[in-house]
Amino acid sequence: MSEVIPVNAEPAKQFFVRMLTRDIELLDAVLDLIDNCIDGIIRNQKKNADPTKSYAGFYAKITANKSKFIIEDNCGGISKEVAEKVAFRLGRPSKDELTSIGLKLEKMGTVGVYGIGMKRAIFKMGEHAVVRTEHGQKAYEVEITPEWMNSGSWKLEMVETDTSETSGTRIEVTQLRPEIVREFSPDSNFLIDLHTAIAQLFAIIIEKGFRIELNGATIQPVGVSLLVTPIEASDSTVNPYVFKGRLNEVDVEIVVGFYRPPYKGPDSIDADDLRDDVRQAGWSVICNDRLVLYGDKTAMTGWGSKPVPRFHNQYNSIAGVVTLKSDDPELLPLTTTKHKIDISFGVYFTILDFMKDGVRRFIDFTNEWKGRLSETALQFKDTKPMPVADIPKKVLGGKHTKVSAKRLAVDNGEAKEFTPELSGPTKDSSSRQIRFTRSASEISEIGRELLSDPAAEPKDVGEACFNKVLREIRNARKKP
Template identity: 35%
Template sequence: MVTNIIEGNPTKKFFIEMITRDISIEDAIIDLLDNSIDGANRINPSNYSGLNIYLTVNKDYFEIKDNCGGFSIDTAKRYAFRFGRPEDAPKGNGTVGRFGIGMKRSLFKIGKNFIVESQSKQDAFKVEVDVDDWSKKVRTIKNEDGTSDIIDDWSFTYIEIPNTGKADGTSISITNLNSEVGNLFADEGFLTTLADNIQKLLNFSLQKGLTIHLNGKPLSGKRVELLLSNNTTPYHIEGIINNVRYKLIAGLGGIGEPKLSGWYIYCNNRLVLEADTSSITGWGVQPIPKWHINYVMFRGILFLDSEETLNLPLTTTKKGIDATSEVYKAILPLMKNGMIKVFEFLKKIPQMGDEANDYRTMLWENTSKIGAVELKALNFSNAAKIFIAPPLDTDIIARKKSTVRIAYDVAKQTAEAAKEHAEAKSYKELGETTFDYYLKLEEIANEECDGIEL
């Protein structure tokens, strides 16, 4: 009998009470949303239209359900319910899960009783867990010397269920919520913050057509936009480092909210750093200056993608960048170079004196914009490493001061039909066409508008 052995086995209490402390409630919920999005990505990586996630959050109950493909019993047995990622686990295939603890950590963080049901093309099953009972579950193992030991049993029991015939997907319901969680879920302020975080962190997936409903209300992605036109082109460079594909874009954004200025970093389409102006993204590190209001229009977007998620420079909470990563250290100089190119232009705007803000406003309102999803798909190959700045034309400002901008929202389907009927090439041209039509309809096209009641 071997006697010089020191056991290093983990305990369930450590996992339930300690590992869950490393994650906030919001992040636990977004971790579960990530799992649904991973399913959507397996269905169609380029378009999530028709795929939905429904969140129900209140003081007594939490539920997340989707129609994003589900997962099989084999996946549940071999990977999904394992504590940690087995060495034989397949590559992440563009997911953001890294260590194999996300779903379990989130479930234990939220409550004491949970049910996981999943239906896939292969089969359907249900796992029902009382956490307090599971924490006491043990099994007996026989030793070679005939003695026996009692150890923690980390297994879960599943039952196969009939295929419902509905769309494949997964549902998770949690009751007997942990006390601090129930109190949070009853707070309208928390729900507002949760909605805001979902719309920011998962904006890329929302822009690709996924719909996330929070307590019956559909959420929309907060669009990250840069200026792009014939005379305004962002700096761009892309490549591969250590099996990580990167696409780096630096250019100009709006001036309305200074807090939107900075770098946006996506890992496998998940926003992990938003509007960052810290030293992590090079600000205040020579030769880059600290952020100043003169740089309010700066927008940088870095896309990092890898089939193997462990290659990405993600922190364990997936809300930050590991600055010590060799991949990120190799890309940071490229980010700084892009900043330098854009700053050369931005430093000239304050020299316009009183007209500087008018120029910034005019530039934003009268230049075409492009969102992050479209930017990632756009081929910049002919403009690599080049930043084309717009003209610093004060005469344009003078002309624009005598005009106003009219904006309104309509249903996209209606706007598309109107644009096609009017043979307009853009929504801007459609707006001009409809306004001209109104003037002609009122028979005032050749009259001065001042003083005329329409």
């Protein structure tokens, strides 16, 4: 008989903490914490009844400097049971485990799936933390100390404290790690990046009333709107492509079109000019109100996969937004950091086809009018920018078609779409474009002479030259 020797396979805490925090960027860790605040509102079913202002009255305030990080919200807090059994666990307990302790966590359209955000963020940032949460007239505090970090025990103590009338959670992390001190100091651009990331990721939620403060400054959301032609103006046909449906428990809205007239904007001959890289152009993806991709121009959103070409400056005026909603966040194509798309996931493939279909029309439009985009100005005369969230209702209110089950090709789904008719140029084979290059000083010299403007646009100078010569030739011909 061989002897059975017990082996210690318990994870060493420091190792675990290191592994857990190594793969997450500080930026994602902080965004995770804001996600938790918003999940709090949804979990506590406190959302405002008005769907356009469903987060009104709620806030998250972040303080980040060289000595501490604080995030506090009024989003309902964590109940004693959840705090005791779930919130401090690393990873969410399984359904069976939850049922055995008499807890049921509803899936209600949150994005917190993995149950590691708060802990991971704390470990990432510092050695000491105090989490205080108030929910239903009770407040509790949990302290994580450097001693605990270095001990073998996984037990924490929860202490009841005085209430403050505000249901919410406050996390304060101190004894920040040296690399975090560096990131939170003015020597680094981190806080600026964080500001930009929040303005983007939470744009929809901020639009719907949520207030996020970073070191005292209220963050303004990035704009996501597209050009729409009001119904009463009929001589213009510019409108976005709209798709709206429900595919396998996921609500899907796709809106794509021009967000600015294609003939305006940086007039550059250099196709690689980076200034033309307008941020909103490309695709944005919203999952349960989180703007997880903004202005994506990669294969993730179909660029460069047939029949859509790779993104190019010519398509700078085109923007699309995909809005996905599901009560079960596991059905959404999110990665674990919740701020990126998992392209091989579920319904996303189907959705991608409709996105490519939609964007194709606008690509064709810029191709057909290439070199003479200014002639399309009339088509854009009556267009007005409209927030993307309002577009499906407005546009599908008119004429639209039902998408056939065959095209949808999912087990369980229905959808309708609106396809705009964009006018291409009438085929005019009698016009040609002239293009040539001359030195700037010579163009300026002619500009001063012909147009009384030494800074005149090269194309205007060119045209003036052409017209002058043509006139002279014709006049000369008239003379006997």
